[in-house]
Amino acid sequence: xxxxxxxxxxxxxxxxxxxxxxxxxxxxxxxxxxxxxxxxxxxxxxxxxxxxxxxxxxxxxxxxxxxxxxxxxxxxxxxxxxxxxxxxxxxxxxxxxxxxxxxxxxxxxxxxxxxxxxxxxxxxxxxxxxxxxxxxxxxxxxxxxxxxxxxxxxxxxxxxxxxxxxxxxxxxxxxxxxxxxxxxxxxxxxxxxxxxxxxxxxxxxxxxxxxxxxxxxxxxxxxxxxxxxxxxxxxxxxxxxxxxxxxxxxxxxxxxxxxxxxxxxxxxxxxxxxx
Amino acid sequence: xxxxxxxxxxxxxxxxxxxxxxxxxxxxxxxxxxxxxxxxxxxxxxxxxxxxxxxxxxxxxxxxxxxxxxxxxxxxxxxxxxxxxxxxxxxxxxxxxxxxxxxxxxxxxxxxxxxxxxxxxxxxxxxxxxxxxxxxxxxxxxxxxxxxxxxxxxxxxxxxxxxxxxxxxxxxxxxxxxxxxxxxxxxxxxxxxxxxxxxxxxxxxxxxxxxxxxxxxxxxxxxxxxxxxxxxxxxxxxxxxxxxxxxxxxxxxxxxxxxxxxxxxxxxxxxxxxxxxxxxxxxxxxxxxxx
Numbered sequence: 184x185x186x187x188x189x190x191x192x193x194x195x196x197x198x199x200x201x202x203x204x205x206x207x208x209x210x211x212x213x214x215x216x217x218x219x220x221x222x223x224x225x226x227x228x229x230x231x232x233x234x235x236x237x238x239x240x241x242x243x244x245x246x247x248x249x250x251x252x253x254x255x256x257x258x259x260x261x262x263x264x265x266x267x268x269x270x271x272x273x274x275x276x277x278x279x280x281x282x283x284x285x286x287x288x289x290x291x292x293x294x295x296x297x298x299x300x301x302x303x304x305x306x307x308x309x310x311x312x313x314x315x316x317x318x319x320x321x322x323x324x325x326x327x328x329x330x331x332x333x334x335x336x337x338x339x340x341x342x343x344x345x346x347x348x349x350x351x352x353x354x355x356x357x358x359x360x361x362x363x364x365x366x367x368x369x370x371x372x373x374x375x376x377x378x379x380x381x382x383x384x385x386x387x388x389x390x391x392x393x394x395x396x397x398x399x400x401x402x403x404x405x406x407x408x409x410x411x412x413x414x415x416x417x418x419x420x421x422x423x424x425x426x427x428x429x430x431x432x433x434x435x436x437x438x439x440x441x442x443x444x445x446x447x448x449x450x451x452x453x454x455x456x457x458x
Numbered sequence: 459x460x461x462x463x464x465x466x467x468x469x470x471x472x473x474x475x476x477x478x479x480x481x482x483x484x485x486x487x488x489x490x491x492x493x494x495x496x497x498x499x500x501x502x503x504x505x506x507x508x509x510x511x512x513x514x515x516x517x518x519x520x521x522x523x524x525x526x527x528x529x530x531x532x533x534x535x536x537x538x539x540x541x542x543x544x545x546x547x548x549x550x551x552x553x554x555x556x557x558x559x560x561x562x563x564x565x566x567x568x569x570x571x572x573x574x575x576x577x578x579x580x581x582x583x584x585x586x587x588x589x590x591x592x593x594x595x596x597x598x599x600x601x602x603x604x605x606x607x608x609x610x611x612x613x614x615x616x617x618x619x620x621x622x623x624x625x626x627x628x629x630x631x632x633x634x635x636x637x638x639x640x641x642x643x644x645x646x647x648x649x650x651x652x653x654x655x656x657x658x659x660x661x662x663x664x665x666x667x668x669x670x671x672x673x674x675x676x677x678x679x680x681x682x683x684x685x686x687x688x689x690x691x692x693x694x695x696x697x698x699x700x701x702x703x704x705x706x707x708x709x710x711x712x713x714x715x716x717x718x719x720x721x722x723x724x725x726x727x728x729x730x731x732x733x734x735x736x737x738x739x740x741x742x743x744x745x746x747x748x749x
Contacts, residue, residue: 339573342568343572353617356546358540406556
């Protein structure tokens, strides 16, 4: 019985080309999610980030319907949603109902588009729950380019973005263009969501973008260190998920999310014991 | 009394000229014509919704005037903001911020810099100096979320001080603080004014705590702001009228404020209570005086 559960050829699976693509994609996602997760929490935009993934859903299924790449539709819809949310301002607490309503509508629309074609219907599960093992070499190259742009942009706006995350009013009084900061943040967020969705899907994205950053925040206080630790936790979750899912018959998305949640629970427990 | 003559010139720090503020179509206040001198400690007082915070936002150039003009530190409002330290009330809202006190204060210096700028030794020294002045140096490495409301406010003040402003503006600095915290904050403001010659403006609804340090007040009454020096106008009467409820105020002779060993114990209190008819008369005489 145990032999059937445990795959003794797991090392061969790990050496396969699709696994190498998945590992590289995981690295790119970890870099992007690690850097942006910190700001997502600092700006109280975790719900908005979660919603963006869902707003991207009809874009993804719609793209399949039109014969376009999934990430193009996903990215366009997420970016559109991001710019609208960003333009409305940072007061996330006042936007919860509007965001949630749009989230629900977008998910429904995504389902509608998916039902209009059989190919979209087939891809629906991959979009919702991710399929990191099907990531292509072309996608990985796209991820690397995105990461490079993200890191350069973030380096340029790092301090004003952090200042406006800490206290928008003070930053505004001192001359930080907070509207632009908001739009830029949300636009980058849309990009991060778009590249993270192939790994865990729209439904589980929270565990990859927000949870590692929350774990890092428990462990370290400096923003840069938190981003680094968050990226490492994200990477450990994805790579660990890939390795474990090669050994036992479990979908990678499930193992990735489980590991991410486990790290968070451990950090929480550690903090509680220390207090 | 120790004053910094460089900063406390006779030049006016804030000049309102027939200024009016409108918010979503509603006139908040109008006909604001007065000048607040440099080196003073001024309170903006008035009941809720009379436009105290709006006044501060107008001075920062964040809220455009509906009419008139407003000069701050010799320039149109909003142009000299790099010489203004601003502490909003919202320092209490972001209680789960993960930044340390030191990082937060440092942002007051570096937070407006786009591009890649490593933090210099000079930046760190200035940050440490600001934290030492407000007395949170020993909490530098604690996270904001680990600090009490009073300490978080001190960090916010240090963040405003770190760029060495000429004017410090605080929105309701005494709200949400216990008595000891209020006293400590008032003491700190007195120090900033007397030792550094900083001009200070405070939005407040409870004046009593601030009385020992105040040199004047802008009061928002009947939709028009008026400025008056404290020794002229400490009309407890006026305040009674202002708040629509009986207010007991202590008149402190100006000049005793900084020399008093314990500024929390005002010298020679004089309790005044006026009738509404008298208030109206005093209000009129004050109008004549300021115009």
